[in-house]
Amino acid sequence: MIQEMIMLDGNSLTIHEVAKVAREGAQVGISSESMKKLEQGRQMVYDMANSDIPVYGFTRGVGENKDRQVVARYYQEYNRNLILSHCLGVEPEAKEDDVRAIMLARLNTLLVGCTGVQPAVATMYMNMINNKIHPVIPQRGSVGEGDITVLSHIGLAMIGEGEVNYNGERMKASEAFKKAGMEPIVLGPKDGLAIVSSNALSAGEGALVLKDIEDLVDLADVVYALTLEGFKGNVTPLDEAAYSVRPYQGQSISASRVRKLLEGSYLWLPGVTDSLQDPLSLRGSCQIHGAVRDSLGYVKNHMLIQLNSSDDNPCLIMDENRIISCANYEVPTWTLGFEMLGLALSHLSRNACFRTIKLATPKFTGLSRFLTPADGRVLAYATIQKTFTSLDTEIRHLSNPATADYFSVAGDIEDHANNSPYVVQKTARIVDNLIYILGIEAMHAVQAIDLRKATRLGVGTKAAYDVIRSEIPFLDQDRNLSEDIRKIYKLIKSRKILDSVEKVIR
Incomplete structure (x- = not known):
């Protein structure tokens, strides 16, 4: 080969x-x-x-x-x-x-x-x-x-x-x-x-983190669309007209993707939803995902400059036959961008947690408590909220800025720093936690879809549903859910869900 x-x-x-x-x-x-x-x-x-x-x-x-x-x-x-x-x-x-x-x-x-x-x-x-x-x-x-x-x-x-x-x-x-x-x-x-x-350590690792966030926000759109079908959500917040009068690029991209994912879904049928307005965690998801996309675009543009320019000190200017002292190793522009991404991802995380909690709450869905298939006999997702909310707590902590915490070192001559490696690495940890959180939401969403007996799914959500159900069966009786969480994590990391979806919504 x-x-x-x-x-x-x-x-x-x-x-x-x-x-x-x-x-x-x-x-x-x-x-x-x-x-x-x-x-x-x-x-x-x-x-x-x-x-x-x-x-x-x-x-x-x-x-x-x-x-x-x-x-x-x-x-x-x-x-x-x-x-x-x-x-x-x-x-x-x-x-x-x-x-x-x-x-x-x-x-x-x-x-x-x-x-x-x-x-x-x-x-x-x-x-x-x-x-x-x-x-x-x-x-x-x-x-x-x-x-x-x-x-x-x-x-x-x-x-x-x-x-x-x-x-x-x-x-x-x-x-x-x-x-x-x-x-x-x-x-x-x-x-x-x-x-x-x-800056090669933070730039090399940072480039991979940006690639992972690119995949993560696409996945977040897929999971949100599945949640809408499990929730029997109101799709009017996806109406293209709303985005034409509010032209933020990121949210428009996410809304367009969710519409494609839900093409052919039962949610578009007249009179399906009883809700005039869903909770904000469902109604505003494209806006939150869009904020991640907009932040990502900023950081990607500046990372490309980093990868394709000199960060050397001293710096050779060959056309002028000179070598000059400089500060081209200073990277606050994209380090601050990663801090912004961490905050944007913390919003996405908290929103996903609230969507998952809503899916398990009968007064919002009309389904059974904690999505149990047999009330009083099967506990189902009664305790799993502790897991994903603890992961979100970690994200909230990691989203706190760290770039401004530095000392004056090297005989007091090096009195500025960016902490770019740590900022990149904590962003990577946020992404990893979010894979678990979105995976758990997806588990809830497909369970709700099955309990609702919703067979007319969107072209994209059906592809995602099939991949998830190929690994994680319907929760008909209590089992070790750590195994299900591990399986959905690996599924997401493998890109099987995204690859399957992208084949049908292009």
Whole structure:
């Protein structure tokens, strides 16, 4: 089987391609133009090495040690020591798909040509990705001003002194290189700083989180549509005319999707619903999902800039034959966007919880209490509310902003931080909790549909219903619901529900 090849050039990497490389094992290549750019930048570095120009992280130290000179005969030793001294990350360790995304993010920003790194470093990133040699990277310890304390562990592996996961086995990097027919890299001027100083940890992991949120909000539309059918909800809030006079893009997209999902549903028949207006958690779902979509659009646009631009300090301006100190590692624009996404997702979560509670409440649905098939004999969903509301509590806590919590460090010279890695990672935890919450809502929705004996479902909701029922049967008697929750979680993660739905609503 020929694996897909994604050619990198420093300016056209997409979030979809990051997911392809990270999760589907797509190979990467480097364009010939990008290699030429790296060679030209490297020559600039050598020219400066032979001059008296003081350059941060190159002929001078880093952080408060910027006043310390680095002489040519110590370049290899200095760059090795820079990597060793910055290996400061703490567990948990990044998953292998995250590691691939992190390395890809750094490789592509190297190809912008502002680093001055030796081309062999870029080739090493490429070969490690393609040979599935994944450095062991602790996830915590970076404040986001360049992820120096964690990306250094990649450098450690590159020089053969760290640990990696290779073909499912943890081993020394030197051993993995030997098995793959590769050699550790020999560091030269500027190489150490180029490897350790970038936003690649938060950008690589962040790109995957954005891909997951993209899927999550699509799934939320599907689950909401199922809930409407289980609830026998009022569909007038989906009327296209309402959105034409209120043209927020995100809510219009969700409303359009829900209408397609419910095409052919019994809900559109005249006189079906008895409710003039449903609870807000049902009536305003497209607006809430739309807020997530609008937030997502903002962050995606800025993440694409991050993935396809230089976050190096100092920065080579090759057209002008200059190297300048800068703050391109500052990423408050998209870090704040992730904070916004966390808050938007907390609204989606709370809304889904209220919809699920309503589904189990007879005065709203006209169905049995807790959707039991046999009142007094089967408890059904009487206690499950504790599970999904506790998960929502975690989300509410995780949605609190953390980007503004920082210290002044490095001899008081580094007095700003973004905490972008933590902000991205807590957003990922929100997404994971939401998969459970939406899954539990979907379990309620299909149970309500069965109790209602609703056989005329929408074209999209019927596809989703069939996939769910293929794994989780009708709750006719009490059973271990943790198993059902686990099954629906895995179904959602596998994209089987979304894939099935998308085939019929295109």
